[in-house]
Amino acid sequence: MSEKNKKYDVIIVGGGHNGLVAAGYLAKAGQSVLVLEKRDMLGGATITEEFVPGFKFSSLANDAGSLSPEVATDLKLHNHGFNIIPTNPLINSLLPDGNHLRIWQDTEKTVEEIAKFSKADAEAYPKFVERMQKVSGIVAKMNEIVPPDLPDLAFFDIKELSALLSPSLNLGWRHIAQVIRLLPMSVSDLLNEWFESDTVKGAIAASAILNTTFGPQEINSTAYTFLQNWSVSNTGLFRSSGQVKGGVGALSEALAKSAQSFGATIMTGAAVAKINISADSVRGVILASGEEILAKAVISATDMRTTFLKLVDPYYLEAKFIKHVKNIKYQGTMARVHLALERLPTFSGMDGDVSEYLSGHIQVSPSVEYIQRASDRIKYGEYSEKPYLDMQIPTLADPSLAPDGKHILSVTVKYMPYKLRDGNWDDLREEIGKLVIDTLSEYAPDLRECVQEQKIITPLEMESVYALPEGSPVHGDMALNQFLWMRPMPGHAQYRGPFEGLYMCSVATHPGCGVTGISGRNAARQLLGDQ
Amino acid sequence: MRLSPFNPRTSELCEPYNWSLWQNWLLADMYAPDHIQEYYAIRSACGVFDMSPIPKYHIHGPDAVRYLDRIVTQDVSRCAVGQVLYTAWCDDEGKIMDDGILFRLGEESFRLTTGDPWLFWLEDNTANLNVVIEDVTDLGTLALQGPFSRDLLKTLSKADLDNLRYFHMIEAELAGIPVEISRTGYTGDLGYEIWVQPHQAVPLWDAIFEAGQDYSLVPFGDYALEMARIEAGLLLIDADFYSSKRVVHDFEKSSPLELGIGWAVKMNKDYFIGQKALKAELARGLAWETVGLEIDLNSLEAVYAEFGMPLYLPYEAWMEAVPVYSDGQQIGKATSGTWSPVLKKYIAIARLRPQFTSPGTRVNMEVTIDAQRKQTQATVVKMPFFNPSRKTSLGKV
Numbered sequence: 030m031s032e033k034n035k036k037y038d039v040i041i042v043g044g045g046h047n048g049l050v051a052a053g054y055l056a057k058a059g060q061s062v063l064v065l066e067k068r069d070m071l072g073g074a075t076i077t078e079e080f081v082p083g084f085k086f087s088s089l090a091n092d093a094g095s096l097s098p099e100v101a102t103d104l105k106l107h108n109h110g111f112n113i114i115p116t117n118p119l120i121n122s123l124l125p126d127g128n129h130l131r132i133w134q135d136t137e138k139t140v141e142e143i144a145k146f147s148k149a150d151a152e153a154y155p156k157f158v159e160r161m162q163k164v165s166g167i168v169a170k171m172n173e174i175v176p177p178d179l180p181d182l183a184f185f186d187i188k189e190l191s192a193l194l195s196p197s198l199n200l201g202w203r204h205i206a207q208v209i210r211l212l213p214m215s216v217s218d219l220l221n222e223w224f225e226s227d228t229v230k231g232a233i234a235a236s237a238i239l240n241t242t243f244g245p246q247e248i249n250s251t252a253y254t255f256l257q258n259w260s261v262s263n264t265g266l267f268r269s270s271g272q273v274k275g276g277v278g279a280l281s282e283a284l285a286k287s288a289q290s291f292g293a294t295i296m297t298g299a300a301v302a303k304i305n306i307s308a309d310s311v312r313g314v315i316l317a318s319g320e321e322i323l324a325k326a327v328i329s330a331t332d333m334r335t336t337f338l339k340l341v342d343p344y345y346l347e348a349k350f351i352k353h354v355k356n357i358k359y360q361g362t363m364a365r366v367h368l369a370l371e372r373l374p375t376f377s378g379m380d381g382d383v384s385e386y387l388s389g390h391i392q393v394s395p396s397v398e399y400i401q402r403a404s405d406r407i408k409y410g411e412y413s414e415k416p417y418l419d420m421q422i423p424t425l426a427d428p429s430l431a432p433d434g435k436h437i438l439s440v441t442v443k444y445m446p447y448k449l450r451d452g453n454w455d456d457l458r459e460e461i462g463k464l465v466i467d468t469l470s471e472y473a474p475d476l477r478e479c480v481q482e483q484k485i486i487t488p489l490e491m492e493s494v495y496a497l498p499e500g501s502p503v504h505g506d507m508a509l510n511q512f513l514w515m516r517p518m519p520g521h522a523q524y525r526g527p528f529e530g531l532y533m534c535s536v537a538t539h540p541g542c543g544v545t546g547i548s549g550r551n552a553a554r555q556l557l558g559d560q
Numbered sequence: 561m562r563l564s565p566f567n568p569r570t571s572e573l574c575e576p577y578n579w580s581l582w583q584n585w586l587l588a589d590m591y592a593p594d595h596i597q598e599y600y601a602i603r604s605a606c607g608v609f610d611m612s613p614i615p616k617y618h619i620h621g622p623d624a625v626r627y628l629d630r631i632v633t634q635d636v637s638r639c640a641v642g643q644v645l646y647t648a649w650c651d652d653e654g655k656i657m658d659d660g661i662l663f664r665l666g667e668e669s670f671r672l673t674t675g676d677p678w679l680f681w682l683e684d685n686t687a688n689l690n691v692v693i694e695d696v697t698d699l700g701t702l703a704l705q706g707p708f709s710r711d712l713l714k715t716l717s718k719a720d721l722d723n724l725r726y727f728h729m730i731e732a733e734l735a736g737i738p739v740e741i742s743r744t745g746y747t748g749d750l751g752y753e754i755w756v757q758p759h760q761a762v763p764l765w766d767a768i769f770e771a772g773q774d775y776s777l778v779p780f781g782d783y784a785l786e787m788a789r790i791e792a793g794l795l796l797i798d799a800d801f802y803s804s805k806r807v808v809h810d811f812e813k814s815s816p817l818e819l820g821i822g823w824a825v826k827m828n829k830d831y832f833i834g835q836k837a838l839k840a841e842l843a844r845g846l847a848w849e850t851v852g853l854e855i856d857l858n859s860l861e862a863v864y865a866e867f868g869m870p871l872y873l874p875y876e877a878w879m880e881a882v883p884v885y886s887d888g889q890q891i892g893k894a895t896s897g898t899w900s901p902v903l904k905k906y907i908a909i910a911r912l913r914p915q916f917t918s919p920g921t922r923v924n925m926e927v928t929i930d931a932q933r934k935q936t937q938a939t940v941v942k943m944p945f946f947n948p949s950r951k952t953s954l955g956k957v
Contacts, residue, residue, distance in 0.1 A: 343687040344630055347652040348833050352684060 037063045039556065040314050040324040042301045042340065043496070043535065045073020048330030049284035049295075050549030051534045053104040056291035058557050063322065064285075064293060065314065067300040067496070070278075071285050073330075074495055074502060075544050077278025080484035081369040083432040087277040088486065089365060089495060089502060090544050091421050091439055094269025095261035096280065100546035104287040111283035113271040114426045116388040119264060122232035123472040124395050127378035130232050131386060134264055147226040157223045158266065161259060163204045164211065167197040168253075169260035172540040175551055176513045180520030193513060213509060214252035217245045217397045227396035235394040235417060236268040238443065240507045240543060242360040244404030245397050250509040257507070261545050270389055272426045280544070304329065304340045304531065311530035314340075328532040328552055331496060332504035333357055333517045336526075336533065350527055353518035357537070358508060361500025362407055364445040364454075365486040366465045370436040373422070374473035388425040393418040393468060403444050410450025412457075416464060417443045435481070440465050447488040447500040454487035461485050504537035516541055524552035525559075532556050561586060564612035565700040565761035569769075573779050580782065583677060583697075585613030590781040596875060596901065598780035599787050602747050603902045605776035606706030608768060609785055611746075611753070612761075615677045618696045620669040623689035628670060631685055631833060632662065633816055635826040639664045644727040644742055647824050648816040649681075654837030655804035655813035657681070658797055659821065661744060663729055671696070671755075675797035676806070685833065700761035704768065705751030705788075707948075708775040710955050713741070713752060715771045721752075722955030735767035746785060748792020750950040786877035790898045790909060793852060793943030795819060799879035800850075800895040800909055815841055818911065820850035820943070849917040852943040853884070853894055855906040855925060859937035867929050873899040873906055884910055885924040885935060891916045894925055900945060907945045908938070916940065 039055050041048045044066030056062045070076060074089040093113065101111065120132040130146060133139045136155050144151035174196060177189040194205055211219060216237035220230040234245040237255035245251050255267060262269040273279050285295055300317040304327050313323035329336040337343060337354045379386060394400050394417050403413035419441040424431045431437050442465055449457070462483050470476050488500030497504065505511055514522045517537040524532050534552030536542070562585045564570065570588055578589040588610065592598055601607035619628060628636040634647035641664050648659040660674040672682075682693045704713065710721055719732035719741065729742035737760045745751035756764050769777060789796065797803060804813040815838060816825050826832075827839060861871040877898035884892045897908030908925065916923060919942050924935035 338688060344626075344689075345831055346687070348681075348685055349652050351687065355684070 036313075036323040036325070037061045038324065039063070039326045039328060040065060040322060041328045041330055041534075042304065042314060042336075043067075043073065043330030044071040044281075044285070044295065044297065045330050045535065046075040046281055046284060046544055046546060047534045047536060047549035047552075048073070048328070049281060049288055050100055050104065050546040051328050051330065051553040052288040052293045052295070053284060053291060054550055054553035055556065056288050056293035057104070058553075060557075062288065062293040063324070064288065064295040065299040065301050065316070066295070066297045069298050071295065071297060072278050072281030074497060075277055075281050076495075077276030080367060081482045084369045084435070084437055085276045085430045086367045086437060086439060086484065087273075087423065088367075089491070089497075090277050091423070091441070092269060092271060093273045093277055093280045093544050094263040094271045095258070095543045095545050096263075097261070097546050097550065098263070100550055103550075104284065106280070106283045106287055109283035109286040109290070110275070111280055112274040113263075114274055115271045116426050117270075118386065118389045119266055119268055119270050120232055120390045120392055121386050122228065122392045122394060123376070124228060125471065129378060129386065130228050132232060132266070134266065134270070143226070143229055146228050147224070150224045150226050150229045153223050160207075161256065161267070162265060163200065164207045165256045165259035167194070167200055167204055167208050168256045170196040170200070171513065172257070172260055172542070172545070172547055175524070175555065176516070176522040176539050178520055178523050179514050182519065190514070208256070211252040211256060213248060213250060215246050215248050216251040216255045217401070219252040219255065220397065227398070231394045231396040231399060232392060233267060234397045235392050235400060235419065238400065238404070238417070239419070239441075240503045240541070242358075242362050242407070242506050243508070244401040244444075246401045247404075250507070250512070253509070253512070254507050257540070257542055261540075261542055268390065272421070272423050274427055276423070276427075276430060277544075301340060303342070304336070306341060306345065306528050306531070309345075309528055311528055326530040326532060326556055328534050328556065329526070330535045330549070332359075332498050332535055332537045333533070334359075334498050335496065341526075341528075341531070346527060350518075353520075357505045357517060358511065359447070359499035359501035359504070360506050361447045361488050361491060361497065361502065362404070362444040363491075363500065363502065364442045364461050364488055366440040366442055366462055367484040367486075368438040368440070368480050369431070369482045370438055370479045371481050372434065372479050373436050374476040374479045376473045384425040387422050389421075391420040391422070393472070407444045407446040410446055410448055412445045412449070413443070414464065416445070416468060418465065418468060419443075440469075445488050447492070454489040458485050458487050461487065503541050503543065504535050505541070507541055511541075513539060524548070524555045562613070564610050565698070565758035566610045566612060566702070566765050568762055569765045570610050570779065574781075578781070582613045583615060587613055588779070588781040590783045591779045595781060595783035598778055598784035599901060601776065601778045601780060602706045602749060602784060602788050604707065605778075606704060606708040606712055606772070607778050607780035607784070608772075609703040609705065609780050611701045611703050612699070613697070614701060615674045616696045616699055616701075617672045617674070617679065617682060618669070618694045619672060619682070619691060620666075621689075621691035622668055623691050624668045624670055627686060627689045627691040628662065628672075629829060630687060630831060631682065633825040633832055633834075634662065635829050636662065636670075637829070641666055642728055642730065644729055644744055645824070646727075646821075648821055650816065650832075650834030650838070651804045652834060652837065653804070653813075654815050654834035654841055656801055656816050656819065657803050657805050659795065659816075663742060665740075676803055681805075698758050700756045700758050700764070702754045702756075702765070702768070703745050703747075703751060704754060705745045705747040705749050707750055707950055708777075709751050712768070712771055712775045712777065715774075716767060717741075725954065726952040734764060737764050737767065739764065746792070746794055747788035748794065748944055748946060748951060749788065749948060783876055786879070786896075787898045787900070790877055790896050790907060791900050791903065791944065791946035793909065793945060795821070795909070796879065796896060800911075814848065814911070815846075817841060818846055818848040818850065846914055848892065848911045849914045850909065850911050850943075851917045851919075852941040852945055853897075853908040853910045853923070853925060853938040854941050855897075855908065856937040856939065857906060860906065860927065863927055863934045863936050864929065866934070869929070875899050882908075883926045884912060884938075885926070886916055891923065903946055905945070909943070912940070
């Protein structure tokens with residue numbers, strides 16, 4: 030490699046979306062930037078792969094509707110092939126009696142739909158949306174800020190903490206008070222305050238548990254994750270929507286092209302073995318090949334455990350820092366099942382042009398209790414036999430993803446605990462596929478006949494292939510004790526690591542949540558600000 | 561509650577039934593009706609203390625040296641096989657968590673004894689190194705201490721005890737029982753600690769006591785040990801310092817430098833937990849220093865005379881902090897004290913502001929009589945108070 034004697038301003042370890050966002054911002058600011066990605070393709074969990082020839086699957090993340098619009102604009106992603114195809118309805122909730130509940134982006138249309146299940150809920154829905162939009166607006170502001178560094182929270186830190194809310198002061202104290210009230214609530218309790226129909230609550234609640242281990246009735250911030258997902262959504266509603274043209278990996282490609290257009294160098298197939306620290310400051314990285322590359326700064330776009338217990342030699346880390354890293358709860362609970370379909374299956378109770386109904390998110394979440402029961406089993410290291418399913422048929426909006434007339438069905442399956450009490454996921458892989466097809470066949474009886482091939486990604490492979498330890502898609506659960514100034518850990522919420530020149534930008538940092546790009550942007554800004 | 565492997569013998573001998581708990585293990589405070597006899601055995605004959613409850617960890621593996629060097633303040637890489645080190649360990653802020661004794665059993669094998677249990681800390685801080693940590697507290701351990709201790713052991717073993725140097729250890733047989741013998745102890749006297757598998761504890765005890773008949777051997781308990789360790793200027797956790805892990809307020813924590821054990825802190829080694837903070841503390845200057853106090857008996861007698869009382873001396877060691885003053889201003893505290901029968905002095909370990917720690921400085925220590933606060937004069941001295949040459953000297957060859 031020709032990079033031998035060059036010293037970069039910044040090396041970014043990991044070419045996931047946040048790493049690429051950071052690369053874009055830094056290169057744009059005139060820094061010499063090198064991105065090192067272990068795999069042969071960029072994107073991390075934001076990636077499109079052709080598991081079956083001719084079928085392009087969004088392996089893990091399935092939409093980019095939560096990407097910060099500011100990031101998209103700053104990095105001119107639309108000039109690099111990033112396009113979102115809008116989809117509607119937002120959600121099609123499959124019901125056991127062959128019925129469907131559809132949440133449309135248009136509130137009035139949704140009200141008509143909800144009225145079939147409950148008149149009272151139909152009346153409540155517009156007020157619910159109006160109120161939650163205001164409340165989630167505050168969360169949106171909190172997402173954007175750099176949280177305070179509070180290693181040992183004490184009473185007088187209340188002043189610092191209030192900084193979290195200061196950008197929201199003009200949104201009204203009443204709504205701020207609502208956020209504080211909702212923080213530790215369960216999404217179930219929140220929805221019970223507004224709605225009566227189990228069907229309606231089930232359809233809405235599901236969006237709260239996408240990035241967390243908890244079930245919707247558990248008191249550990251599922252109301253907050255609900256609001257946070259709302260706050261980053263591009264629909265103005267609780268869930269983001271729309272499909273990246275060409276598959277979600279097209280976002281990573283656009284980010285890479287953008288960074289390269291500003292002068293960044295990107296290397297794939299370049300596994301970093303060590304982040305090199307000497308005399309308490311960073312000096313570069315050592316590749317698995319043994320080659321050393323020097324840099325003034327290194328940003329780790331990998332999770333905290335990988336960064337600080339593997340890449341950095343933990344020998345020189347403070348004991349309490351290591352303790353914090355070890356104590357981050359990852360606890361992944363999802364698997365992905367991708368089906369290559371010969372043709373579209375026939376969903377019960379649905380005639381005519383189904384693409385009108387099925388191009389958004391399709392859910393098996395008939396009630397809050399159903400989802401809760403699916404989650405209950407993980408406490409005992411078991412997986413749910415009646416899983417919550419979150420699906421997309423991306424070929425409806427973008428037929429280019431599969432050969433002519435064929436389709437893709439991609440399913441997120443919860444709850445599938447990373448740590449099984451009995452057995453292991455390598456042996457149980459086919460079980461996941463069978464479970465999904467069995468469950469879905471209740472709603473689409475001919476599904477089995479439509480399946481040409483399947484690809485299953487177990488919680489174990491989320492770790493081994495996609496570098497998501499314990500299969501946690503967000504590098505650490507979105508839980509009440511892992512939010513804001515506690516993310517990734519107290520005292521290091523400002524994207525700076527414990528050594529000079531070492532930064533962190535993965536989804537493990539604030540705001541976490543999903544494909545937002547905010548962590549990458551914030552980390553890049555901190556680094557630039559430190560110079 | 562757990563029982564030492566020597567309990568079948570100690571429970572018979574503990575006449576006053578005076579027991580306390582040490583880490584949930586039963587420990588004899590004294591065996592005789594008066595612990596002063598036990599104290600005199602340590603200083604003028606020999607005594608045995610059952611120290612089996614002391615927490616012990618076997619630390620081994622290819623990275624054991626590098627691992628221990630990260631944890632403790634001593635330079636472990638410079639500890640030879642068969643050598644023993646006194647060491648402290650600190651938290652990230654350089655505050656002492658505990659002190660203990662580190663034995664190098666082999667190239668990659670160590671034993672660490674501690675005041676409090678530390679398995680969680682030792683395991684939490686492996687930093688990915690290839691090392692195994694096992695709790696081996698079950699191992700039986702006797703401290704045989706006193707001027708006759710070597711002569712006694714020599715009757716039971718062919719091992720070269722005359723040439724076993726202070727803070728070194730050997731493997732040996734005592735009356736045919738395989739043991740490890742280290743020339744260590746908590747009394748500041750000539751003495752040994754004997755390490756034995758639990759199932760051979762009772763036969764070992766019996767062999768030692770049989771041989772001990774010719775050497776006036778007695779068992780001694782915690783009360784006698786406390787007097788001896790204060791004379792030797794040795795610190796005790798929960799008396800002279802508190803573990804930073806177990807206190808709430810910063811003022812309750814102390815650094816090894818403040819405690820006078822800076823000699824066991826090797827500041828120039830590559831890295832250890834708390835190193836950065838301790839370097840900063842050195843640069844800043846110490847807030848406290850630890851010294852000995854000799855209480856002026858005439859002054860103390862005068863205080864008692866105010867109450868019409870004769871002079872009273874502490875024949876049992878005390879371990880509650882007592883204020884120390886200079887010109888009416890508090891300048892620190894005494895943390896343990898005792899009457900020293902062998903020195904005929906009333907001594908105390910004290911932590912004072914550095915400007916008052918030169919030997920010879922006159923200070924006042926609080927004395928409470930009938931709940932009235934009085935002061936007695938005292939003089940700052942160097943520790944240890946009692947340091948006989950036999951503690952470190954080799955035997956007659």
